[in-house]
Amino acid sequence: MEFLYLLWALEKLHYYLDGGVFEVITGCNSVKSLLNMTIPNRHMLRWQIAIQEYRGNMNIAHKAGNIHKSSDGFSSWSLANTPDNPAYVPLKAELQIPIE
Template sequence: MLRWQIAIQEYRGNMTILHKEGNIHKNSDGLSRWALANTPDNPAYVPLEAQTQIPIEGIDITDIGSEFFEEVRESYKQDNNCHILTSLLDKHLKDTSLVNSLDEVRKNSYSEGRFHLFDGIIYHRTKNSCVMALCIRLLINTILHEFHDNI
């Protein structure tokens, strides 16, 4: 249990672990106790001046060149919905006429905050994943080739 407590220490201040009584939660009961203080005798001690917050937005694990991503950005100009989403997300616009011009599925996803723009690429977030939004078939075929055939 100490191993998990030490691993979780780096997230202190960003999460709260609550104790829930019952037989189902006995295996994690030790995690719900008071966190160890950030002192030199704590194995997970981090000096205050060394603490920084580093958000991880995504991890690049592909060999796909920047040309592909530039092609994706250019393809957004060809598709009306992608072009509107890029405009809305890039400038953080609240233009209801632009939002209403999206098709129904994308309008609902946009209003739920499921679209994100990173480096000019639109990503669609679902409950358990975040995927790149592609709007032309050629790019879908390129992705399939790069990740399945080009290993």
């Protein structure tokens, strides 16, 4: 998922990043290792090709999640699925699927 986030950000911010040198700080070490794979499978190769134009200008750094607390605050912040939560979705108790 982290790599898909990176692809999304590169696509959205292309106008600002094109030609400049920048650093990507991620909490997922596999993003960095994915780019350095010598014999990737076809899916990984497709992702490597998707960011090929940024390879010379982009530095990917790994910063552990317990050190890099501000990076993923909203996606790792979970709220209980209770009626007082604005995003509450009633679930069938036995199946844990949304009631339609």
